[in-house]
Amino acid sequence: MSRLAEDLILFSSKEFGFVRISDAFSTGSSLMPQKRNPDSLELIRGMSGEVFGQMAGFMMTLKGLPSTYNKDLQSDKLSMFTTYDRIRSSMSVLKGVLSTLVVSEDNCGRAVTLEMLATDIAYYLVRKGMPFRTAHHVAGQVIKLSEEQSIPLHLISLEKLQEISGMFADDFMEVWYFEKSVEQYHVKGGTSKSSVEEQIVYLKSAFGLGGV
Amino acid sequence: MWGGRFGEKAHESLAALNNSLPIDKRLYDEDLTGSVAYAKALQKVQLITVEEYEAMVAGLEEVRKEWQSGAIVFQPGDEDVHTVNERRLTELVGVDVGGKLHTGRSRNDQVATDMRLWMKKAVTDLQRDLREVVVDIICPMAEQWIHVLMPGYTHLQRAQVIRFSHWLLSYGFYFESDYKRLADLLPRVDCLPLGSGAIAGNPFGIDREELAKELGFKEITRNSMFAVGDRDFVGEYTGIVFYYSFFTLPFFVFQWTLTTQTVSPVCT
Numbered sequence: 008m009s010r011l012a013e014d015l016i017l018f019s020s021k022e023f024g025f026v027r028i029s030d031a032f033s034t035g036s037s038l039m040p041q042k043r044n045p046d047s048l049e050l051i052r053g054m055s056g057e058v059f060g061q062m063a064g065f066m067m068t069l070k071g072l073p074s075t076y077n078k079d080l081q082s083d084k085l086s087m088f089t090t091y092d093r094i095r096s097s098m099s100v101l102k103g104v105l106s107t108l109v110v111s112e113d114n115c116g117r118a119v120t121l122e123m124l125a126t127d128i129a130y131y132l133v134r135k136g137m138p139f140r141t142a143h144h145v146a147g148q149v150i151k152l153s154e155e156q157s158i159p160l161h162l163i164s165l166e167k168l169q170e171i172s173g174m175f176a177d178d179f180m181e182v183w184y185f186e187k188s189v190e191q192y193h194v195k196g197g198t199s200k201s202s203v204e205e206q207i208v209y210l211k212s213a214f215g216l217g218g219v
Numbered sequence: 220m221w222g223g224r225f226g227e228k229a230h231e232s233l234a235a236l237n238n239s240l241p242i243d244k245r246l247y248d249e250d251l252t253g254s255v256a257y258a259k260a261l262q263k264v265q266l267i268t269v270e271e272y273e274a275m276v277a278g279l280e281e282v283r284k285e286w287q288s289g290a291i292v293f294q295p296g297d298e299d300v301h302t303v304n305e306r307r308l309t310e311l312v313g314v315d316v317g318g319k320l321h322t323g324r325s326r327n328d329q330v331a332t333d334m335r336l337w338m339k340k341a342v343t344d345l346q347r348d349l350r351e352v353v354v355d356i357i358c359p360m361a362e363q364w365i366h367v368l369m370p371g372y373t374h375l376q377r378a379q380v381i382r383f384s385h386w387l388l389s390y391g392f393y394f395e396s397d398y399k400r401l402a403d404l405l406p407r408v409d410c411l412p413l414g415s416g417a418i419a420g421n422p423f424g425i426d427r428e429e430l431a432k433e434l435g436f437k438e439i440t441r442n443s444m445f446a447v448g449d450r451d452f453v454g455e456y457t458g459i460v461f462y463y464s465f466f467t468l469p470f471f472v473f474q475w476t477l478t479t480q481t482v483s484p485v486c487t
Binding site: 186198207 | 245341345349351352353356357358362364367368369370377381392393417447448450454458460464465
């Protein structure tokens with residue numbers, strides 16, 4: 008839960024701006040008028056430290072006790088109740104944060120950049136028959152060329168690419184479609200649309216099992 | 220309650236440290252439910268008459284009502300929830316009946332039973348929360364935003380392009396793991412310790428299998444010393460809740476290491 012909180016704190020910062028946490032789950036600063044702090048998520052992140060303390064404390068109490076009942080065990084209930092209360096109140100806040108979260112499609116889209124397709128350059132060459140290790144090296148040379156000559160990756164001419172490897176051809180421009188990049192991961196568990204839909208179907212049915 | 224062999228009362232500092240009532244009062248309902256079932260078990264082996272059993276159960280239900288309405292009053296000698304319930308029962312039905320409830324029972328098997336009853340409900344509550352956040356919130360959000368692409372990060376650096384929903388669902392699967400961990404824990408909690416006495420067992424022929432059925436336990440514990448001493452399930456439970464709450468590494472000054480220059484995407 009705190010890792011999700013951490014991702015959301017990060018993604019809601021101005022530097023990322025992928026998501027916006029609603030006013031109801033943010034707080035202001037007593038000094039800086041512009042501030043919108045994700046306190047709700049920080050509390051969730053902090054809560055896990057407290058839960059760890061309860062767990063570690065009780066494990067330490069249990070360790071090395073003589074057999075059967077000893078009064079040391081009286082602290083068991085504090086650990087049991089505290090962890091229950093903290094996790095449930097945090098979950099209740101997390102549900103609120105998620106239900107009111109707004110996703111910025113523009114900011115997510117802007118953060119997706121061409122160099123993230125470097126792997127796809129290598130996969131392009133692999134599909135042409137090049138061994139992956141060689142393709143990885145060649146893709147690295149393309150990135151290097153782009154950086155050294157300050158040419159955006161997708162504007163490097165075919166001639167220049169062919170100087171690096173003769174396997175580059177006209178169809179190489181198709182590599183620069185982000186949607187296409189994502190859709191190639193249609194393996195089970197992947198990030199293509201159909202794979203993601205499959206995950207949703209799975210999760211919707213996964214919570215009836217396990218016997219309660 | 221245990222003062223018979225003592226010449227003087229416990230020192231007030233010990234009494235204060237020993238008093239668990241502010242915390243364990245939360246188990247009042249489970250404690251009363253356990254006692255009602257135990258009264259029935261006592262009646263079945265004729266340690267109490269049917270009339271005594273009925274008076275006992277009526278008394279226990281009266282105590283339950285007092286807790287529910289907030290009318291219950293603690294006395295200076297009430298060191299835990301078990302004491303409150305038995306003391307109040309005795310006040311209501313008299314010592315000749317109330318004083319028989321604890322026959323063959325110890326607070327050792329009593330509290331272990333109360334805790335397991337409570338935890339079974341707690342596990343169900345936590346599982347319900349997990350089901351709700353995933354099925355009612357995360358899945359619909361993933362459907363709503365499935366067209367949005369974003370960077371996937373490793374080492375907090377841009378790695379490969381992913382769907383926003385793929386990222387979001389990854390937490391759905393963390394929560395599903397928590398759900399399964401809780402389900403795995405249940406069989407170890409769903410075991411009845413009552414009828415184990417203080418350490419050696421119960422000498423009055425109590426039918427523990429019947430008690431388990433009465434209280435909704437799937438199994439009974441099979442060793443009385445294990446029954447009163449086992450708290451592994453509490454350790455496991457707090458461990459599972461910890462995984463559920465899972466921490467992350469300290470927050471790096473990530474903004475400074477990010478690629479701040481963004482190239483307008485050619486196509487999305």
